[in-house]
Amino acid sequence: MLSPVPKSIRFTNCVVYTPWRIEDSVVFTDKVLQVGGSLKADVELDLSGAIVAPAFIDSHVHMSSSAFKLATIDLQGKSKREVLKHLKTAKPAFSGWVYARGWDESFWSKKQYLKPDEIENQNPVLAVRVDGHIGVLNRKAIELAQSMGINVTTDGIVMEHELTRLVSQITKEFDLNEWLLKAQSECLKLGVTTVCDIESDEFLSYYLRSPPKIRVVFSPIGLTKRAWKTGEVITSKLFIGFTKLFADGSIGARTAAVSFGYRDQSGNPTLFYSDSQLESLYKESLSRGMEVMTHAIGDLAVQQVVRVSRKFQNRRLRIEHNELVLPEELEAQEVNLVCGMQPNFLQWSYPGGLYEKRLGEHILSRNNHFKCLLEQGAVVAFGSDSMPLDPVYGIKLALNAPNPKQRLTLKEAIRCYTYNSAYANHLEAQLGSIEVGKTADLVILDSQSLHVLQTYFEGVKVYSTETI
Template identity: 30%
Template sequence: MIHQVTELRCRTLWTGSGEPLEGAAVRISQGKITEIVPCGPSDGFHFQFGMPAFFDGHCHLTWMILKKISLDLSQACSREEFLDLVSMAAKEVPHGSILRGESWDESLWNTPVLPTLAELDRATGGVPVFLCRTCGHKGMVNSAMLNLITVHSSEVDRENGFLLERMVINFTRYFPPEPEQVRNALASVVSDIYSMGITGCCTIEKPEHIDLIMEASPDLDISFVVQTRPPWLSGSYRGSSMIKLFLDGSFGAGTAALDLKSGEHLLFTDQELFDALAVCFNQGLTPVIHAIGGAALEQIDRVTGRVFEAAGGGFPVRIEHGEDLLRVWPGHFDPEYHSFSMQPNFVERWQRQGGMYDRLLGACHSSFLNPFRSILSAGFSLCFGSDSMPAGPLYGLKGAWRHRNPAESLSVEDALRLYSIEAARMSECMALSSPLEPGRPADMVFLSGNPFKCIDGLQVVSTFRGGREVFGSGG
């Protein structure tokens, strides 16, 4: 049987390893690469630059869905504009329903002062509202919403109208959206992902959401990190071997564990973390640990050492974010067992001079966050993802290429590798973890220009998934 062969000719092709190739054609049949051959200008180039498709090593598909079906507050530039948007949306909410808003970020407002509970009550007219901060670790609620929340927790601030940490993360468990609404929004989310040049992702999800995502997005290459907390780890986890543990919150929500002496804002005691890691070891699971502040990272260093000793040896521990790592570096972190998944978009969005991190932590402390180069130079595995804040590798990569601290900047090649084949490898999606070569799935992204020559103004012009264009002129 003769199979159709597709040829994609690139002015420049980076296979994911070594120097870019000038003038190269990728031949594809039955969804896989069959060969890569030279080509020249006389053949006509389809694309300026091609490379392995991006892989988002840390995202939240359900959260991206919720953003689709919620009021978008990301464009608010002030408290007044924020309240106007919420007030207008509240007028359209059917009786008995909840207004959910997403992605507000007061650090980008003209004056970063949040509304009071009384102001939010006046704006919403008795409609229950839940408004989630862009970090996902803090939410604003009005009195009508507080009346519906029966949980008694220190993470519910009834005086000021805020939810923190687990109350935000688990909000959909108490007030779930309609499944059909979620299913319909997922198709749009997948289209957005393809438009960013991404064909695979590692998504952090609650167990109850995994089946729906698998059913509704069969074309994406997805690995799952199951988000849970002891007592847990019973029953099927749909083949996932990764378990998410939150040790602290975020800088923007004021819940990152920064104080090395007090350990304020740590969500686990040392013994709780020890027990959780021991369960992971005994069940052959990889703990994926959210740790932003220095105290949380120091706790990982301290407790994993104890667990490794008790287990008679180390096992894989994947650390998410690790922004404040240099305050406890190098400690006893071991490149054989510890790996890091980080978000360069945090650098681009909040770590720039005069940005939110400067205001919250001071310029000196801020400049030493997100030490990408230090981690790579010490021999640790490192990959990139977005945490869906926002998704989009080309936005995030600017933070890696032009880090606030030049000593922590990465080369173009390293940054592209960490946001593609290395992210796939660390997320256990092995089919996309190798450079472009015969036999590999033809998952590729094509850019408007060559990032090895200029990193400004780049755009995704086409995305191929298994040899089929899913975004672009024919996607």
């Protein structure tokens, strides 16, 4: 017989990040009843000094990518030798194709992309880089992709839109639904109860077919013909978010629009739109009731999004990634934007890393200025971009960032992954902070390692380790 759900729970002997102040207890049901104070509850739990914070809100994910990582071969964090070994023995699972994701040459000794002849497999193989902007094919796959009308470079690389087309074709018979639900369970293990999921508009059908386990703010890529509006409630856990636009590509693929070019080899550092074209897209989206979030990584793209966004007042417009805000004086102009940024990108900000390899040593002190932006008064909302989807990983990088302009306190980092992300997604009235009357989405973290010990969704424990 199941035990009855307690009417109220009180956490004591803990460090509660609200996240603006620190308290020593919290009482809640499905809502927060008291923070600090002496209110009694039906159940009292001594947390032995653990940290209690609002559950994480990942403001920028691709749940399809997270699901495919579970369903396919996950190459993230693996050496080149390990990657090639996995690809050699892999069996086809997608219309006769081997499909793998997550390799990152910036951590390899020679820091070079995979090459078609290195991938020894008789089946067609698509190996997508960690950033999702490029993929490498083996010889068999090159022939098949070209027969499908996919544009493949002489190096066996498919990029950007062509990669999206190829992935769509080889996975069209695959039912991702089971793996999407597993990815949501993984979110709960990582303390994440809400995500802003950026996908093609037809991806919404997965959430309608199987109601999500977590809250999803669904943001379609590009203008959609559907009559959606930002903030629209589809189900109790499914909301409409933003129109996702792209001003440039990625540093890893050498398609981010940087003014100083690439030092390691030639790239394509150009803007995807003129200012007038981007402004027209903003106008059309906003006229339909959809707010806009725009991918901008290179300094030219960041400058463009700031220029265009300035023409639209009293909106909650978002600039996504925002890695190279140059010149640094531009940071002050981002106070009226929501800066959706990824602390896990700091993995590439160390000497010898991706930023230095692609752009030069001068960029090591000029990327991802979380601290400076917060001090300017900007809203910095953290997300993972599913690289990897793990807030604690990103928070640890922010706490130990190599440059003081990037480095945050724990309180600041938690705020960026909770309240600021709630604000970014128009959910701050219900989520993102531990305040009386707000929804009791909570995460308990080990005070030393910050590992997730428990996750609560609307006051119900949905994940727990054996250590608490």
